[in-house]
Amino acid sequence: MAGYNVASLARLIDQFERMPGIGHKSAQRLAFYVLNMKKAEAEMFAQTILDAHEKIKKCSCCCNLAEDELCPICKSTNRDKSVVCVVEDPRDVLAFERTHEFEGTYHVLHGVISPMNGVGPEDITVKELLSRIAQGEIEEVIMATNPTVEGEATAMYISRLLKPMGITVSRLAYGVPVGAELEYADEVTLTRALEGRRTL
């Protein structure tokens, strides 16, 4: 931070630098951008940050982000409440919504089980999922955690809890991504794609 004699600027740069994917140069650029905002704009930006914190909470049903008690998907009467797609993160919900193909509901775990990082089942919303299922409406749970070691382990853990409850538990298909070149596919993905081959 050499050279920043202006303490409040240094603090602003520092704030940006803590953000993911933002290095010192970018943080500097962002801080100067904020500094060059009109006063009203800067106040609006600050207020937006506070608002987001103030207003956004978890949907009491699916744990996705929501401003109301229920998120719009849980509130909707057009969604199939018997199918639940379990994802790690609110962003994953957006990814599925973009397909316009899934008509069920979601459950957002807000993380994955990761003993290395000290995250256990009690730190993610497994309890909330179980109590949703206990209400009896859910028939199928699609485990859509990331295809990583931790996402995998979390999917396995949850599926073991759910099977005794008489729920169909499925997992997203593995395979080569559409549009990708096989040449660049890794061995594990290719093996999974072979294993999961379908008769045409």
Next chain:
Amino acid sequence: MAGYNVASLARLIDQFERMPGIGHKSAQRLAFYVLNMKKAEAEMFAQTILDAHEKIKKCSCCCNLAEDELCPICKSTNRDKSVVCVVEDPRDVLAFERTHEFEGTYHVLHGVISPMNGVGPEDITVKELLSRIAQGEIEEVIMATNPTVEGEATAMYISRLLKPMGITVSRLAYGVPVGAELEYADEVTLTRALEGRRTL
């Protein structure tokens, strides 16, 4: 913004997306980062933004950013007040300060003359520079605007104003950047490097 049913989140993402070098994916990542901050941290972040706007003003002498009437460089008794390095932007001051070689003072233009963008001499701090010079202490002005068409034009414009005032006006040397490979140097830079060659 399809899929963002959470209005305050959408607004936050939107705010980040307006920033330079931040695309939609990054804006999303930053917004979620802010959302995952502790409440106190978010409040601090918002306050830092407001503080920067509140506290940072222009040094009454060199127009660099300062929290006080004078910036630390103008305040310092160790700096040579007879030499002024004219730069476009506060970040350029930092760049020069990092060299630890320049002992003069600066003058920050806060822009360059750019008729294309509707920026005239009156929109940058030329007037302030002239009134500093009128005080009689300044002997040399180093034009250190960027080596771009606009930086160049601004340097020329200001030097024409200053020369009649009996001031030595110099310009940063052009040449190949240290550590670069000649193979990749552009023709103009190489031509300038040849023109500016020195006897060893």
